[in-house]
Ligand SMILES: Nc1nc2c(ncn2[C@@H]2O[C@H](COP(=O)(O)OP(=O)(O)OP(=O)(O)O)[C@@H](O)[C@H]2O)c(=O)[nH]1
């Protein structure tokens with residue numbers, strides 16, 4: 001703080017502009033700096049902004065970040081979804097010593113060659129070390145940026161995957177239109193009175209669930225979303241039109257967080273069902289025109305307001321798919337094939353591991369019931385340490401009510417695979433492992449696997465899997481599929497409806513939106529703020545600077561149009577009425593001190609007489625090269 005303020009010591013220490021003093025009460029007056037938002041103002045303001053780190057005032061040139069893993073994707077080390085064998089040595093499953101290789105060359109043989117336990121331990125230890133190192137780097141640098149996704153594992157993920165389920169976007173509501181100062185001039189209508197209309201409100205940015213989407217990939221192309229500003233008011237009592245809201249479509253299951261908020265912090269909202277909406281950046285209110293300022297005592301007001309600035313925020317979006325059933329299993333087990341058979345989805349199917357990089361959704365219609373299946377990428381032993389694609393994508397199964405565990409019958413050790421996956425589930429999230437599951441022993445059309453079926457069934461029973469939750473299927477031929485889906489449906493029917501919980505959560509959210517205690521949304525306009533609620537901080541070490549902070553007072557300062565003397569005068573009066581002036585005096589403010597309110601900077605003066613205020617305003621307008629509008633209209637200014 002000291003350092004940042006010291007940076008503006010030079011400009012602030014410059015000679016104060018000429019001022020008149022006269023006996024009277026106190027007041028702040030707007031300097032040209034205030035009107036033009038000079039370098040000085042922005043420096044001091046920025047210094048202040050530095051303190052208020054919680055505010056969503058990130059510079060708009062902030063680079064957008066899309067990430068899933070803990071590491072930034074730098075493009076050099078691009079991941080290749082290579083076919084092991086065909087891609088030579090460059091398989092992503094290879095470790096440096098080449099010990100971990102999922103061979104796929106062998107057409108008829110089993111697809112996986114597992115490493116010895118010692119080799120595996122060594123590989124895992126190396127990965128752990130790499131991960132720890134990566135985390136250490138992250139905390140040295142921009143801790144907030146990295147922290148949210150530090151659990152991403154040591155592997156570099158393909159950009160496709162990383163962009164699929166997290167995104168960072170910038171939203172900004174439209175600014176309000178400015179009000180107009182106009183007077184009715186018409187033949188035979190002497191003193192027609194004020195007729196300047198209000199500016200229109202700015203549009204808001206709204207997130208809305210679109211059920212046809214299933215990824216956040218679109219936010220790779222567009223990161224910034226700005227709603228339309230309000231149209232300025234015009235003469236002849238014409239109010240400006242409001243800006244249109246900008247509706248940003250997100251997939252069901254999107255979680256909205258403040259930028260940099262940790263995964264364990266409560267999100268701003270979860271958008272689950274089609275049509276769910278969340279306003280994330282409110283548009284600014286339109287400024288009032290002079291018609292609105294007409295009173296019995298001042299029938300010809302010559303002032304109008306600027307529109308309020310629209311709110312802006314950076315948001316982190318995270319997607320957790322909403323599906324009834326999650327299909328899990330080792331790579332190449334036939335998960336995508338299963339999805340393609342039970343639903344109309346057409347996922348990519350191929351005989352190499354990690355064909356699926358991004359979860360697929362499919363809707364299954366059987367017996368007039370619909371069930372949504374999600375097919376996620378294959379899991380490997382050690383996924384928690386980043387082996388294969390890691391296990392971060394398992395989050396998409398967290399909202400599933402049931403898991404279908406596909407076991408590859410052609411694997412050399414189906415039971416070993418089964419146990420490894422169970423362990424990975426447990427490591428990822430014990431709640432996920434506790435979800436009801438159905439085991440589908442796949443590829444029964446291959447003689448090899450049908451021979452082992454009885455054996456596997458017994459072993460599964462030994463593991464405590466109930467007999468009626470184990471099915472032998474052949475996804476390719478369709479054998480056993482109907483029974484499987486019926487069993488899934490029957491089991492789902494016995495489970496409590498998760499929608500109830502979701503509905504309750506949504507209700508609570510609505511209550512927040514309406515209720516007295518609004519959720520701390522970055523984009524929401526703080527309409528409850530009172531002008532008398534402010535805090536004052538002082539920095540008197542170098543040039544004397546006072547910072548007055550308060551949502552309402554800052555908004556008021558921003559909306560004051562300094563080109564009208566009446567507006568400047570109104571500002572002074574409000575400061576006095578709100579107690580800002582008295583509070584500053586109590587703290588020992590002196591003439592010539594700088595007072596910062598929001599983005600504006602003022603010079604303090606204890607002269608509060610009408611003449612003094614007008615003189616100062618006029619000389620500053622002249623100094624700024626702007627001829628004051630209506631400066632000849634002040635017969636009451638006696639000087
Ligand atoms: N013979 C036989 N082959 C099958 C069966 N089901 C799937 N396959 C084959 O197994 C291979 C892998 O199938 P996928 O559905 O892509 O496997 P996956 O589990 O989605 O694999 P990843 O997406 O890589 O994790 C493909 O070549 C399929 O044709 C089956 O029931 N019988």
Ligand SMILES: [Mg+2]
Pocket residue numbers: 335336337347348349355356375377
């Ligand atoms: Mg697949």
